[in-house]
Amino acid sequence: MSIDGLPPLRTVIERHGLQAKKALGQNFLLDLNLTGKIARAAGDLTGATVIEVGPGPGGLTRALLSHGAGRVIAIERDERCLAALAEVSDHYPGRLEIIAGDALKTDFAALAKKAHQGGGSVKIVANLPYNIGTELLIRWLTVAEWPPFYASMTLMFQREVAERIVARPGSDAYGRLGVLAGWRTEARIAFDVPPQAFTPPPKVTSSVVHLVPRASPLPAEVKKLSRVTEAAFGQRRKMLRQSVKSLGGEALLTRAGIDPTRRAETLDVDEFVRLANAV
Numbered sequence: 001m002s003i004d005g006l007p008p009l010r011t012v013i014e015r016h017g018l019q020a021k022k023a024l025g026q027n028f029l030l031d032l033n034l035t036g037k038i039a040r041a042a043g044d045l046t047g048a049t050v051i052e053v054g055p056g057p058g059g060l061t062r063a064l065l066s067h068g069a070g071r072v073i074a075i076e077r078d079e080r081c082l083a084a085l086a087e088v089s090d091h092y093p094g095r096l097e098i099i100a101g102d103a104l105k106t107d108f109a110a111l112a113k114k115a116h117q118g119g120g121s122v123k124i125v126a127n128l129p130y131n132i133g134t135e136l137l138i139r140w141l142t143v144a145e146w147p148p149f150y151a152s153m154t155l156m157f158q159r160e161v162a163e164r165i166v167a168r169p170g171s172d173a174y175g176r177l178g179v180l181a182g183w184r185t186e187a188r189i190a191f192d193v194p195p196q197a198f199t200p201p202p203k204v205t206s207s208v209v210h211l212v213p214r215a216s217p218l219p220a221e222v223k224k225l226s227r228v229t230e231a232a233f234g235q236r237r238k239m240l241r242q243s244v245k246s247l248g249g250e251a252l253l254t255r256a257g258i259d260p261t262r263r264a265e266t267l268d269v270d271e272f273v274r275l276a277n278a279v
């Protein structure tokens, strides 16, 4: 038995035949000390509802529950994992809801609204499948309603993606993801996780990123902000008057009060918002 009274994750994986599938981005965490560290990085979970994407055999799910999450709602696409997750659910009666489905087709705001009826905050915590991690983060960062349905997000990414999320102007990693994350949240890398912590080990180091929504980000239309960042960083070595030509070039930059000879990576988030609002 493990510290939480459930069988060790290796036994669970063997018993349920959960050999990892690459196509589903499956790199499992089997060390409950590490999954506990991720749960703690999400802050106080007491009474909170946690939304988890991709619980797999349930390592992180178990840590979230043993660290006091009032409720966990976990969305898993791999049906092979459901029996293992049902055992976790039996161990924590009434606290774990498993949704068998695709996170990309899930209406998270609606899910959170339903969960919210019981009170408490909603937090997103996940060891995300790498193939859809960025896509999900962008969706959560660009939700229409702000403040959003979540009080924080604590998410595992490849280190290189984590660096892009927290990147500041002037760095090579600074781009569209850094602008979107910096616009609406305060994001920081909580800690790194080496490849050998996963089964099977991925090729690169991973990082846990913690993002907290800003109370009042500068007003901007998500669509316009996406358009200007896409254009500007699409030709990041060129001067802005060239890279944003299709959106209005020099006239647009003058309206926004930005020197047309600057390059995308020198603009801070507020300047990108000004640019978006001038479109």
Ligand SMILES: C[S@@+](CC[C@H](N)C(=O)[O-])C[C@H]1O[C@@H](n2cnc3c(N)ncnc32)[C@H](O)[C@@H]1O
Pocket (backbone or CB within 6 Å): 024, 025, 026, 027, 028, 029, 030, 053, 054, 055, 056, 057, 058, 059, 060, 061, 075, 076, 077, 078, 081, 101, 102, 103, 104, 127, 128, 129, 130, 132
């Ligand atoms: C990196 S593994 C993490 C597993 C587990 N949380 C852990 O930490 O050991 C990613 C998980 O996401 C699941 N997954 C992949 N694509 C998904 C999707 N579109 N919707 C929901 N779950 C998905 C995989 O089956 C896998 O269980």
